[in-house]
Amino acid sequence: MSNKAFICRCEDLTREEIEAAIDQGCTTLTELKNQLRLGMGPCQGRGCLTLARRILCEKTGKKPSEVEYPSVRPPEVPVLLGVLATGDED
Amino acid sequence: MINDKADVVIIGGGVNGCSLAYQLAKRGLKVVLCEKRLLCSGATGRCGAGIRQQWSTRENIMLAIQSVRIFEGLEKELGRSIGFRQGGYLIIIHDEKEMKQAECNVSLQRRLGLNVSIIPAERITDVFPIGDVKGMRSIGATFCPTDGHADPFKTTYAYAEAARRYNAKLYEHTEVTGFKVNRRRIEKVFTNKGSIRSSIVVNAAGPHSREVAAMLGVRLPITPLRKEILVTERMRRIFDAMVISFKDGVYFSQQSEGQILGGVPVPDEKPGYYTEPTFRFLVRMAKTLIRYAPVLHQVRVVRQWTGFYDMSPDARPILGEVPEVKGFLQCNGFSGHGFMLSPMVTRMLADYITEGETNDVLEDLSVKRFSEKGGGLVKEASVVG
Secondary structure, three states, rough: OOOOOOEOOOOOOEHHHHHHHHHHHOOOOHHHHHHHHHOOOOOOOOHHHHHHHHHHHHHHHOOHHHHOOOOOOOOOEEEEHHHHHOOOOO | OOOEEEEEEOOOOOOOHHHHHHHHOOOOOEEEOOOOOOOOOOOHHHHEEEEEOOOOOOHHHHHHHHHHHHHHHHHHHOOOOOEEEEOEEEEEEEOOOOOOOOOHHHHHHHHOOOOOOOEHHHHHHHOOOOOOOOOOOEEEEEEEOEEEEOOOOHHHHHHHHHHHHHOOOEOOOEEEEEEEEEEEEEEEEEEEEEEEEEEEEEEEEEHHHHHHHOOOOOOOOOOOOOOOEEEEEEEEOOOOOEEOOOOOEEEEOOOOOOEEEEEOOOOOOOOOOOOOOHHHHHHHHHHHHHHHHHHHHOOOOEEEEEEEHHHHHHOOEEHHHHHHHEEEEEEEEEOOOOOHHHHHHHHHHHHHHHHHHHHHHHHHOOHHHHHHOOOOOOOOOOOOO
């Protein structure tokens, strides 16, 4: 058993990696996303962004309400190309 | 407080702005870069980040070949990973007309020293094993094994980090609001964080370059054009090449992490600052991908987003000084190819700024080409996406 705490399981990001990025100057979730791919896996941030926000708040003294979430991108949930291809282009 | 004096002010924190900041700071100049939002938050951070040398015009081929040479040594030079890999570009040919253009392109590219060849349709699956030659209606392809891809975020951050090591100041959330010009010479740049005295300003603001130039009364023929892109879930490695088609407009490749990323133009896209992703694109891209590689029907789309091409009238970059204002240089109009050309473009601009050294490529890509009478533009034909 490893004692690493994984925050973003899709992208294999540990608490230590997120803390290190904050130490190097990241102050927003968008910067963590751009630097580390936080929340860019299949869950689209559902599992990790709240946890990462908490670490960001702990380390920077920000309130959770002051931390913006990165842009939300469609689709809402992963969709098969085969399903999308049955759609109408117009 | 921001620095109130600089040798050069760069507007725009994308790959070209950051690369130029690095090039100039390394040569000993005092550089200030102003980025309205975050580094990489514009076109660079949204792009497909392919690196292609297969072009139809001499300038683009030369810039791309020299850029690839720089990309090959860049991780070592900057001391940080940029995710560079060379899986080649496979350009699908669909008909005799495209084949003629391909023959013409390949012959010019080979004359300029590029390792590229035309391959028959039956050999496409050697490079792209899940490809359906009939589905993509292909009669052949061109392939250049040294084309490739790099991570746009990692590359831009590596340049930014290296630039800072040479004391360049890169300011985020710093928007340029105006200029002071005296006797047609730039003297000062105004921002929301203060003013910077500088006699040289480089406009690397991507699709927003037109508005930046307009503040100086300079008209740049640049049109922002929305481009859509998607990424799938990850898979084991299936193919290394970027697959593209000029006729279908499609491009896609499998990224280092295993996801497939690509785009296709939506018909009748109007120029302008539209940022909403469309369902129409998802359907069109899904249909095209499955036509090219039927097994992909079982793969899920994870995310879609949009970015911009900064289109110039001939789809070639606009580089160097403008005639109207001394000290005002352009590094824009890349028309979808800014990432791949950035290493050489910024090196040439840095040579021009520090040594006053120009060359025929820089001259050919000056904004003056759009106002010259009788010259006629040479349009880049190999545009995709």
